[in-house]
Amino acid sequence: MTKDRFKNTALIQASLKKRYARERRFQMYGKLAVLAGFVFLFVLLFDIVSKGTPAFTQQHISIAVNIDVDALGVSSTASHDEISKADFSSLIKSSLREMFPDVKSRGDKRQLYRLVSIGAEYDLRDKVLADPTLLGKKQDIWMLAHSQAASYLKGQITRVIPEAERKVKNQQMDWLDRLREQGRTKSSFNTTFFTYGDSREPELAGIRAALQGSLFTLMVTFLLAFPIGVFAAVYLEEFAPRNRLTDLIEININNLAAVPSIVFGLLGLAVFINFFELPRSAPLVGGIVLSLMTLPTIIITSRAAIQAVSPSIREAALGVGASKLQTVFHHVLPVAMPGILTGSIIGMAQALGESAPLLMIGMVAFIMDVPGGVTDSSTVLPVQIYLWADSPERGFTEKTSAAIMVLMGFLILMNALAIILRKRFELK
Known part of the structure; x- marks a missing residue:
């Protein structure tokens, strides 16, 4: 009997030893994965910065x-x-x-x-x-x-x-x-890089036209995607009846979030340019296309933020006599706003880095003049990077990396803005 007890104890200890060894190996694999990710990121950033820094002089x-x-x-x-x-x-x-x-x-x-x-x-x-x-x-x-x-x-x-x-x-x-x-x-310091538009000569090429075009395109995207996306999320989450139609709508929204971006470019080319005859290579069309691409992301993140609001807030508002509309707009939305803004800004950051749908609507054209409005011919920063990267001139190599640095800077600022707004709304 004693011998069997010792035998079982030894088996248990051996099993525990193997389990602890597997856990240590798993932790080691996780640490190696994180380290490899940081190494690859460092190599990428170092390559971009080392090649792009000379463009600023x-x-x-x-x-x-x-x-x-x-x-x-x-x-x-x-x-x-x-x-x-x-x-x-x-x-x-x-x-x-x-x-x-x-x-x-x-x-x-x-x-x-x-x-x-x-x-x-x-x-x-x-x-x-x-x-x-x-x-x-x-x-x-x-x-x-x-x-x-x-x-x-x-x-x-x-x-x-x-x-x-x-x-x-x-x-x-x-x-x-x-x-x-x-x-x-x-x-x-190379002020030309920020004050001039594109040029065939590398020393004269700048990103001002692309920056202005990106600004107008994002402005149109935000004005269309944010209110439509938030109101759609509020209706689907708070007012829409649970039936087959709303289930079908939810499935399609989730599927649209996974559609390749170039499909939205084909849609913009076929509908907005060929059918409605809107101006080609204009921030107006680019903003509409990107707003369609961004809408599923905003709707999904907004719905998740609204779902995360505690039911007690709704019950308390309804209990003191507030209507359903007052409960949603005076109590639920303010609490859900940090998540809504975070998702919206992340969706806008994704739109800022897109180039495939804009290539389809003609924003790949060589643009020297700075656009003055949303209907003027323009290009955007990702497309400008694509054009310079395809140029055989050595001088455009550093311009490409410098433009990538500027684009990454804007993306970092947008994500930082999302974090700041979320923290401020959470405090309120």
């Missing part, structure tokens, strides 16, 4: 420009229109040739001219228009460097890379080194 080259009225083809008392039509490009080219008189061949001259951006002539024109007294004078003017020259000045391209594998040639590097030794190069 721009390089300038000081050129000794002789603003000769004869070279411009204007008089010293030229009017505003005459100065606007003057050939400032030739003036910059002649100034570069004067600074590097040893450049003789046509091919070398083309390489020399590519040290400065194509937008330099417009910057010089604007300077002269702002101060016509510059006509006939010679002075040093800081001009935006070409993206290829800027990549060398930033240290992204070095002589270690074979000349055949880079667009910045050795001769251009020699000229840039000479300018650097003379103190004719400088680095500054």
Whole structure:
């Protein structure tokens, strides 16, 4: 009898030992999974930040420009229109040739001219228009460097890379080194990135048009999706009868939340553009499409928030004589509002990062001008990132990563706003 008892105790101890070992292994697997997730996230963020940080600086080259009225083809008392039509490009080219008189061949001259951006002539024109007294004078003017020259000045391209594998040639590097030794190069914060629209030239490309388009698109999305989604959730949860029709509606709402986003883009193309003939590539259509995509998320999260309200609140309100409508809007909704806002902001953040449905309605177009309203042609930040990522120019690589950083910043702000609003409503 005693021997059987010892045997059972040993079996139990062995079983417990195996169970504790399995629990320790499971905890270890969980810790390894969390660690792997953080490692992958760190690698992703490090790659994006390291590639995108150089885009927030721009390089300038000081050129000794002789603003000769004869070279411009204007008089010293030229009017505003005459100065606007003057050939400032030739003036910059002649100034570069004067600074590097040893450049003789046509091919070398083309390489020399590519040290400065194509937008330099417009910057010089604007300077002269702002101060016509510059006509006939010679002075040093800081001009935006070409993206290829800027990549060398930033240290992204070095002589270690074979000349055949880079667009910045050795001769251009020699000229840039000479300018650097003379103190004719400088680095500054890239305001162009936030104030300009898209451009074929990487050094002139910015995200202002995409940011404005995203703002208008999200505004339309919120104005449509939030009130419709919340009222639909309130009706389904508080007023709708429980029958087959409401069950069918609930099933369809849950199914719509799992529909691929590109399907909503096809819907927008077929219905809003082809049938209703709304303007193509406009934030109005983009906002309507994204609101349809966001509605199921808002309805589901709002219903969950309303369900979480304690029944005692409803019973207390009804007990003191409040109507069903007063109970819902004066008592239930204020308590459920933190969850409703959290779900709505998360749905809006999802809409901000969507590109597939907007590609289908034409918001992939090359847009330089900043949209002034919801019916103007526009693009959005995710689509702008897609366009730059598909560009073969090296200068757009850093622009792509920088735009991703801006988009991630907005997503973080929206999630932080959701947390702050939820905490404030919970305190109330």
